[in-house]
Structure formats: C-alpha cells, structure tokens
Amino acid sequence: xxxSPPNSAGNHGFPGSAASIASSNLTYASYCRPHExxxxxxxxxxxxxxxxxxxxxxxxxxxxxxxxxxxxxxxESLESPPPYLAISYTWGDINNTKMLEIGGSSLPVGVNxxxxxxxxxxxxxxxxxxxxxxxxxxxxxxxxxxxxxxxxMIYSNAEIVAIWxxxxxDDSARAIDFLDTLSTKGSSIEEFSxxxxxxxGKSNIxxxxxxxxxxxxxxxWVVQEILHAKDIMVYCGSKNVPWSVYxxxxxxxxxxxxxxEYYFPGGQRDTRRHSLSLNQFSYSQVLAYxxxxxxxDLKSFLNSGDASLLKVLRACRSKLSxxxxxxxxxxxxxxAEARKDFPPDYNQSVKDVYTQIVDTLxxxxxxxxxxxxxxxxxxxxxxxxxxxxxxxxSHIPQTSAMGQQYQFSASxxxxxxxxxxxxxxxxxxxxxxxxxxxxxxxxxxxxxTLADYLMAFLHWRALLLGETEDYKYEESLRVQEExxxxxxxxxxxxxxxxxxxxxxxxxxxxxxxxxxRLPRLLLDNDLEKYIxxxxxxxxxxxxxxxxxxxxxxxxxxxxxxxxxxxxxMGSGVMLPGDIIVVPLGxxxxxLLRKEGAxxxxxxxxxxxxxxWMTGRAIDELNEKKRQVEEFVLH
Numbered sequence: 240x241x242x243s244p245p246n247s248a249g250n251h252g253f254p255g256s257a258a259s260i261a262s263s264n265l266t267y268a269s270y271c272r273p274h275e276x277x278x279x280x281x282x283x284x285x286x287x288x289x290x291x292x293x294x295x296x297x298x299x300x301x302x303x304x305x306x307x308x309x310x311x312x313x314x315e316s317l318e319s320p321p322p323y324l325a326i327s328y329t330w331g332d333i334n335n336t337k338m339l340e341i342g343g344s345s346l347p348v349g350v351n352x353x354x355x356x357x358x359x360x361x362x363x364x365x366x367x368x369x370x371x372x373x374x375x376x377x378x379x380x381x382x383x384x385x386x387x388x389x390x391x392m393i394y395s396n397a398e399i400v401a402i403w404x405x406x407x408x409d410d411s412a413r414a415i416d417f418l419d420t421l422s423t424k425g426s427s428i429e430e431f432s433x434x435x436x437x438x439x440g441k442s443n444i445x446x447x448x449x450x451x452x453x454x455x456x457x458x459x460w461v462v463q464e465i466l467h468a469k470d471i472m473v474y475c476g477s478k479n480v481p482w483s484v485y486x487x488x489x490x491x492x493x494x495x496x497x498x499x500e501y502y503f504p505g506g507q508r509d510t511r512r513h514s515l516s517l518n519q520f521s522y523s524q525v526l527a528y529x530x531x532x533x534x535x536d537l538k539s540f541l542n543s544g545d546a547s548l549l550k551v552l553r554a555c556r557s558k559l560s561x562x563x564x565x566x567x568x569x570x571x572x573x574x575a576e577a578r579k580d581f582p583p584d585y586n587q588s589v590k591d592v593y594t595q596i597v598d599t600l601x602x603x604x605x606x607x608x609x610x611x612x613x614x615x616x617x618x619x620x621x622x623x624x625x626x627x628x629x630x631x632x633s634h635i636p637q638t639s640a641m642g643q644q645y646q647f648s649a650s651x652x653x654x655x656x657x658x659x660x661x662x663x664x665x666x667x668x669x670x671x672x673x674x675x676x677x678x679x680x681x682x683x684x685x686x687x688t689l690a691d692y693l694m695a696f697l698h699w700r701a702l703l704l705g706e707t708e709d710y711k712y713e714e715s716l717r718v719q720e721e722x723x724x725x726x727x728x729x730x731x732x733x734x735x736x737x738x739x740x741x742x743x744x745x746x747x748x749x750x751x752x753x754x755x756r757l758p759r760l761l762l763d764n765d766l767e768k769y770i771x772x773x774x775x776x777x778x779x780x781x782x783x784x785x786x787x788x789x790x791x792x793x794x795x796x797x798x799x800x801x802x803x804x805x806x807x808m809g810s811g812v813m814l815p816g817d818i819i820v821v822p823l824g825x826x827x828x829x830l831l832r833k834e835g836a837x838x839x840x841x842x843x844x845x846x847x848x849x850x851w852m853t854g855r856a857i858d859e860l861n862e863k864k865r866q867v868e869e870f871v872l873h
Contacts, residue, residue, distance in 0.1 A: 285312075285341055285342055285344050285346065287312075287376040287379070288314070289382075290314065290382065290385075290386075291314075293316060293317045293318050293389075294314050294315065294316060294317065295314075295315060295317055295320075295369060295374065295386070295389065295393060296312050296313065296314055296315070296369070296373075296374035296375070297312070297313050297314075297315050297323070297367045297368065297369055297374065298310045298311070298312055298313075298341070298367065298368045298369070298370055298373050298374060299311050299312075299313060299365050299366070299367050299368075300356060300359070300360050300361075300365060300366050300367070300368055301365050302360075302361055302362060302363055302364055302365055303360050303361065303362045307338070307339065307340055308339040308340070308353070308356050308357065308360060309339070309340045309341075310339065310340070310341050310368075310373075311341065311342055312341065312342060312373065312374070313367075317389060317392055317393065317396075320396055321367075322398045323367065323369065323396070323397055323398060324397055324398055324399040324400070324401055325369070325393070325394055325397035325399070325400040325401065325464065325468065326355055326359070326368060326369075326370060326400075326401045326402075326403060327400055327401065327402045327403070327455075327461050327464040327465065327468075328351060328352065328355050328402070328403040328455070328461075329351060329454050329455050329458045329461065330349050330351065330352070330372075331349050331350065331351035331352075331405075331454070332349065332350070332351075333349045335349065335350045336348060336349060336350060336353075337350050337353040339353065339356070341373065348372060348373070349372070351403070351405060352370065352372055354403070354405065354406055355401075355403035355474070356368070356370070358403065358474050358476075358479075359401060359474070369393065380585060380586070383583075383585070384582070384583050384584060384585065387568060387571060387583045388571060388578055388582065388583070390463070390571070390572045391463065391467060391571070391572035391573075391578075394463065394464055394467035394468065394572065395467040395469075397467075397468065397469065398469065398470065399468075399469070399470045399471065399472055400464060400465065400468035400469075400470070400471045400472070400482075401471075401472050401473075401474055402455070402461075402465075402471060402472070402473040402474065402482070403455075403474050403475075404450070404453055404455050404473065404474065404475040405453060405455070405475060405476070406475075406476045407475070407476030407477055407478075408476070409446065409449035409450070410442070410445075410446035410449070411446065411449070411450055411475050411476055411478070412475075412476060412477060412478055413442070413443060413446045414443065414446035414447045414449065414450040415450070415475060415478040415480060415484075416478075417434075417443035417444075417446065417447060418447060418480070418484050418485060418488040419480055419484050420434065421434060421487075421488045421491055422483070422484045422487035422488045422491070425488070425491050426491065428495060428498065431491060431495050431498060432498060435498070435499070435502055436502060441502070441503075444499070444502075444503065444522065444526070445522075447488075447526065447530075448522055448525045448526065450475070450530070451525050451526065451529045451530030451531075452525060452529060452530075456529060456530050456531075456533050456534075457533075457557075457558060457559045458558060458559055458560070459555055459558035459559060459560040459565060459566065459569040459570070460560065460565070460569050462534060462537065462555055462558060462569075462570070462573065463569075463570065463572035463573045465482075465534055466534075466537050466538065466572070466573055467572065468482075470482075473485055482531075485530070485531045486531050489526075489527075489530055489531040489532045492526035492527050492532075493526075493527045493528075493532060496523050496526075496527045497523075497783070499522055499523040499526055499527070500521070500522075500523045500783075503521070503522040503523065533557070537551060537554060537555075537573055540554070540573070540574075545600075545603035545604050546604055546606075547574050547575075547577075548574050548577050548580075548596070548599070548600060549600055549604070549608070549609055549612075551570050551573050551574045551577070552566070552567075552570065552596070552612075552632060553612065553639065553640075553643055555569070555570055555573075556612075556632060556635060556636075556639075557635050559635075560633075562585075563589045563623065563632070563633035564585060564587065564589055564592050566632035566633055567581055567592055567593075567596060567632070568581070568583040568585075571583065580599050580603075581595070581596075581599075588623070589623040589633070590623045590624055590625055590629075593623065593625060593629050593630065593631065593632060594625070594626065594629050594663045594664075595663070596609070596629075596630075596632075597609055597610065597628065597629050597630070597663075597666075598659060598663055601655055601657060601824075605654035605655050605824055606654075606655055606824045606825070606826075607655045607657065607668060607822050607823075607824045607825040608640065608642045608643075608824075608825060608826055609630065610628040610629075610630070610666075610825075610829070610842060610872075611640035611641070611642055611643075611825070611826075611827060611829065611844070611845040612630035612632075612639075612640050612643075613625075613627060613628055613629060613630040613631070613842055613844075614630070614634070614636040614638060614639075614640070614795070614810075614844065615627070615810060615812050615842075615843060615844055616638075616682065616795055616796075616810050616811035616812040616844065617636075617684060617685055617795070617811070618812060619631075619634055621633070621634065626664050626665070626666070626872065626873055627841045627842040627843075627872060627873065628666055628842040628872045636685065636795070637685035637686070637794065637795065638685060638794055638795035638796070640827075640845055641728065641826075641827050641845045641847060642825075642826035642827050642845065645728060645729075645730060647826045647827050647852045647853070648826055648852070648853055648854055649821045649825065649826055649827050649828050649851060649852050649853070649854065649856060650821055650822060650823050650824055650825050650826065650854070650856070650857060651853075651854030651856075651857035651858070652854070653823045653824060653857060654823065654824050655668070655669075655822065655823055655824025655825070656668075656669035656823050656824070656867075657669060657822075657824075664873065665839070665871055665872065665873050666871070666872045667869055667870070667871050667872075668822050668823075668869070668870055668872060669822070669823045669867050669868070669869055670820035670821060670822040670823065670825075670829075670867065670868060670869075670870055671820060671821045671822075671823075671856045671857075671859075671860055671865050671866070671867055671868070672818065672819075672820050672865070672868055673805075673818075673819040673820060673821055673828060673848065673851060673856060674801035674802060674803045674805050674818070674819045674848070675801060675802045675803075675816065675817070675818050675819070676799050676800075676801060676802075676813055676814065676815050676816060676817045676818075676819070676830070677799075677800050677801055677802045677815060678702060678706070678799070678800045678815060679797050679798065679799040679800070679813050679814075679815065680695065680698050680699040680702050680797045680798040680799070681694075681695055681698050681699075681797060682695075682795070682796065682797040682811025682812070683695045683793045683794050683795065683796060683797065683811065684794075684795070684811075685794055685795050687794060689752065689756065689782065689785070690756065692785065692789065692790055692793055693749060693752055693753050693756065693757070695793060695797075695798075696726070696749045696789075697749075697753070699722070699726075699797075699798035700719075700722065700766070702798065702800070703718065703719070703722050703798070703800065703806075704719075706800060716739070716742075717738075718806065719742060720738035720739065720741070720742050721806045721849045721850075722798070722806055723738075723741055723742045723745040723746070724738070724741065724849055725798065725806050725807055725808045725847060725849055726745060726789050726792065726793065726798075726808065727741075727745075727788050727789055727792055728792045728808065728847045729847065729849070729852060730788070730792070732788075743769065743772050743774060744774050744776065744784075745789070746766060746769035746772070747769045747770070747772040747774050747776070748776065748781055748784055748785050748789075749766075749785070750762060750766050750767065750769040750770045750772075751769075751770050751778070751781055752781055752782065752785060754767075754770050792808070793808070795810070795811055796808050796809055796810060796811055797809070797810075797811045797813065799813060799846070801819065801848075805819075805848055805849065805851070806848075806849050807819075807828075807846050807847050807848040807849060808846070808847045809830055809843075809844055809845065809846030809847060810830060810843050810844025810845070810846065812843060812844065813830055813843055813844070813846070814832065816832070816833075817830045817831065817832050817843055818830070818831050818832075818833070818840075819846055819848060820868075820870060821851070821856040821857075823867065827845040827846070827847070827852065828845070828846050828847075828848050828851060828852075828856075829842065829843070829844065829845050829846065830842075830843035830844050830845070830846050831843060831870060831872070834873070835873075837871075838871070839871045839872070839873045840870050840871065840872050840873070841872070841873065842872050
C-alpha cells in the first residue's frame with residue numbers, strides 16, 4: 240500500500256510498516272518540542288479539552304479520499320496505551336503552511352509537518368498519530384510544562400519511530416538507493432572503492448552529502464526521539480528504508496574516511512552544487528561525522544549517575560533549538576537526573592536556568608569541571624548576562640573543554656570546595672595559585688585553514704626562541720620539547736618514546752608543510768633541516784597527521800609562556816597578567832583575570848600547562864610548598 244505523494248516510486252517494505260500498522264489500527268506519535276510549536280497552527284479555532292493525569296492526545300488521520308488531510312483528536316491513557324508509532328521531524332519554516340481539516344475546522348500547519356502526514360496517510364484505513372503541533376495546546380504553558388516530562392514514556396512505548404527528513408530534493412532518492420546498496424555491498428575496502436570511484440558513484444556521494452546536511456540532523460529535540468526508539472523507519476519524499484540502512488552506511492563512511500578524502504580531495508563537489516557545505520565541512524567530514532553519526536551513543540550516559548547531565552549537555556551542545564532554555568529542557572528525556580532536578584519552567588529566565596545547572600552539577604558531583612564549558616573564544620555576545628563561569632549552552636563553539644576530551648587530573652581527585660552567593664551570581668572557589676601569563680602567541684581561530692595552523696606555529700616558535708636565545712643547547716632543546724608537547728596538549732602517541740622523537744615528528748610536519756605550501760617563505764636553519772627528517776610519516780599523510788595531533792588541539796587556543804618559565808596552551812582570549820590556578824575539584828588548571836576594585840575575577844578558560852596536568856599541584860600542596868586560596872568569580 241503506497242504512503243507516498245502522487246507520482247511516487249515504490250517504497251522499501253519492512254515488517255510493521257505504516258500500511259500494516261494502519262490495518263491493525265495502531266497509532267503514530269511525535270515527540271514534543273513545545274517551544275517550537277508556538278504559532279504553528281496560526282489562529283486556530285479548535286478548542287482543546289483539558290487532559291487528565293497521564294493522558295495524551297492522538298490525532299486520527301482519516302483515509303485518503305481527497306487532497307485535504309482530514310482528522311480528529313481523541314484522548315488516550317499513557318498508562319495503557321494502544322500500540323503506536325512515533326514521528327520524528329523538524330518544524331521547518333512555520334510561516335510556510337498548508338491547510339488540514341481537524342474536527343471540522345480548517346487549520347494551517349507547517350509544510351514539513353503536512354508532508355509527513357501526507358506521506359504516512361493511508362488510502363483505505365484510518366491511522367492515529369501523536370503530533371506535537373496538534374496534540375498539545377500550544378497556548379497553554381502549564382500543559383506544555385506538564386507534557387514535557389512524559390515524553391520519554393511516550394517515545395519509549397512507541398512500536399516504531401518514523402523519521403521524516405522532508406520531500407524529494409537534491410537527488411535524495413538517488414542518495415537513499417546508494418545508502419541501501421552501500422549498507423549491504425560496501426563493507427570491504429574493494430567494494431567501497433568500486434562503489435564511489437566511478438562518475439555515478441561520485442554523484443551518489445554528493446547526493447548523500449546533501450541528505451546528511453538536512454536540518455533534521457541538527458535539531459536538539461530529535462536526539463531523544465531516536466534514543467528511546469525501539470525500531471526506526473526513515474521517510475524522505477517517496478522513499479522509506481530502515482534506520483539500520485543509514486547507520487550501517489554511516490559506519491562504513493567513518494571506516495573509510497581516508498578513502499573518501501582520496502577520491503574527494505578538499506571536499507570539492509561537482510559543479511551542480513556549492514564547493515563546500517554551509518558549515519565549511521568537506522565531503523569526508525560530512526559523511527563521517529554528520530547525519531546519523533551526529534547522534535552519539537547517548538545510552539552509554541544513562542547509567543553514569545549525577546555526571547550524566549553534564550555528559551549529555553556536552554554531547555548535545557552542537558544541536559540547535561530555537562529556545563535557549565531548551566538546551567536543558569530538550570534533554571530531559573535523556574537524563575533521569577535532569578528530570579528530577581529541573582522540572583521544565585518556561586517562565587524562568589535563561590540566566591536562572593543556566594546558573595542552576597552549574598549549581599546542581601557542582602553540588603551533585605563535587606566537581607568544577609562544568610565551568611570549563613564556559614568557552615569565551617571566539618568572543619561572542621549573549622543577551623542572557625551570564626556570570627563568566629556559567630556556560631552559555633545556546634552558544635555552539637567549535638572547541639570543547641579539555642577535561643571533556645582528555646584524561647587530565649590536575650587537582651588529583653580532590654573534591655571541589657566552593658560556595659555561591661545568595662543570588663548565584665558569584666562563585667567562591669578554593670584553588671592553588673600556579674603562575675601568571677607573561678607572553679602569548681596569536682590565537683588560532685575556529686574557522687581556520689591549514690595556513691592558520693602553519694602561521695601560528697611559526698609565530699609561537701619564534702616567540703619561544705626569542706625568550707631562550709641565551710639558553711645552552713641542552714636547555715633550549717628541552718624547552719622546545721615541552722613546546723611540542725604543549726602543541727598536542729600532551730597527547731603524544733606511545734610509539735614516540737623519547738621527547739626528541741616527538742619534537743622531530745612535530746617539526747618535520749610543520750616544516751615540510753610550510754615548504755610545500757609556501758616555498759618562498761624562508762625558514763630558519765634549525766627548522767629547515769627537519770624538512771627531510773627521517774620519520775615514518777608518508778608525504779600524503781602529513782596533512783592528516785597535523786590535523787589529528789595538532790590542528791584540533793591548537794584550534795581556539797594560543798601558546799603561552801608564564802613568568803615562571805612554564806609553557807602551555809590555553810584560551811585564545813588570554814592576556815598577559817592572567818593568573819593560572821588549579822581549583823580543587825577541577826581536572827585542568829584555569830585562567831582567571833582580576834577585575835574591579837573588590838578583588839574578584841573573571842573566568843577566562845581552561846589551560847594546559849606542561850607537567851601540571853596530573854596532580855603535581857596537589858603533591859606540592861601536601862609538601863607545604865603551595866597553599867589553597869579563595870578566588871571569587873563573577
């Protein structure tokens with residue numbers, strides 16, 4: 240039985256399809272995004288009846304008799320619901336609407352929702368759907384707040400989740416056919432190469448890139464919809480295939496990312512499309528990290544106790560929501576701890592919601608790591624007027640806290656000792672003073688190219704060597720070894736057993752890339768000799784080696800030298816005079832800047848300092864060489 244718009248191709252059948260569900264009189268459901276629904280129905284004339292405890296509404300979609308979609312709303316119990324299927328979709332432009340008839344009234348709905356209902360409507364049987372725009376009274380804030388905590392139950396009880404990616408466009412049908420083929424016939428490198436190296440294969444890849452860049456994959460609310468699904472079917476225009484087709488193909492793209500880079504160097508697309516994606520990602524980046532791969536395995540976070548809230552916030556930070564408060568409320572279905580601590584209240588200010596997150600995480604985890612997610616470079620403005628130590632979760636930085644990525648333990652496992660003022664606008668922390676910034680290099684931006692890394696390396700190294708001109712050779716070499724360690728945030732591959740080996744690999748990569756990209760740029764004699772150094776890195780692998788070991792770690796940061804001669808790398812917004820402290824209960828040192836006449840400090844960001852990332856400050860505290868001080872952050 241076709242569920243597609245007119246003139247559509249046949250669908251990919253699967254057990255429990257929309258047709259079979261309709262014949263069994265099952266239901267559909269969509270996960271609530273209450274804020275996004277505001278105004279979605281326009282000035283509707285439908286009058287909602289109040290919901291009782293543990294009730295939700297269903298929409299019965301009548302059989303396909305004419306173009307107009309006709310339906311009615313009924314109430315059902317969440318405690319003993321009939322089998323139903325859940326729709327996962329994005330709102331799109333709510334000002335672009337089409338009409339449907341509900342309870343005898345004609346109502347405008349977003350064109351993307353209309354397309355989903357059209358695709359799922361049956362010819363000969365009614366079906367039941369739960370759709371947020373229709374099943375929640377969007378004018379009733381209390382009802383929206385009451386429904387949000389129930390969404391995890393609604394979604395986890397669904398028989399199947401139907402993802403709606405949108406209509407046929409940008410060769411989407413071709414892309415889906417290719418994903419289907421790849422998922423079954425592209426597991427070996429030979430099979431994969433055969434599928435992508437031809438002209439047809441290249442066009443197929445370009446179509447998949449466009450499919451993986453659709454807005455659906457970027458939205459926050461759909462994350463928990465997928466997380467709680469028992470089974471998933473993906474609809475796009477005239478096509479529908481199981482979710483496993485997408486995930487298997489995405490895993491193959493990730494596995495053969497290097498091969499994609501070989502066939503599509505620089506990510507250039509064919510002449511029918513723009514040269515790079517809107518987010519400046521290359522083909523290989525989109526295929527390996529976007530689309531289905533952008534949904535991390537959040538189920539692994541569900542049993543991590545109080546720390547799960549921070550893990551989920553971090554994992555979902557790159558997802559979009561139109562309401563800043565939904566960066567918390569939109570993950571309530573993922574984190575049970577969040578549901579207990581943060582009943583959704585849309586009357587609260589963004590500042591109150593975000594500050595309460597910090598307060599709760601510090602109290603429940605005895606850790607200050609959450610403040611390191613307040614990322615201030617590149618500089619961005621916010622109308623929320625947040626304290627400097629409170630992360631703006633609505634901001635999507637291209638970098639992340641060091642403690643999120645690496646296993647640092649600067650405070651040696653000590654618990655945080657801190658206190659808020661009554662208004663939660665100031666935080667007094669206990670920390671060990673380490674040093675003060677003396678000089679720093681140019682910052683590497685977050686929308687950067689290879690040239691940015693190369694120029695930053697030259698500037699940072701020149702700054703370092705200018706400080707060590709009077710050093711003896713052995714001491715100068717030791718400082719340069721620390722410099723190369725800092726460039727990689729101390730993440731040196733195990734095969735480089737001696738610091739000099741890592742220095743050689745580091746200098747070779749940068750010298751060789753500079754010589755290739757900017758052959759007329761003169762390098763100093765010491766650096767030039769590393770161009771042809773004997774290392775086990777193939778010329779064609781140099782760029783990837785730089786990106787893997789230096790690029791992602793330099794991005795958003797700058798090299799620094801302290802007054803005590805220490806070498807590190809931290810937030811690109813640092814200035815001379817900023818102090819470095821190791822807070823109790825924090826996995827990394829942090830930068831603070833003294834402001835005002837009251838001796839208070841602004842939080843600047845986290846910072847890597849060579850040899851101070853694994854508890855040395857605590858060791859010296861225990862040896863009475865250092866002491867704990869209080870610092871008031873605002």
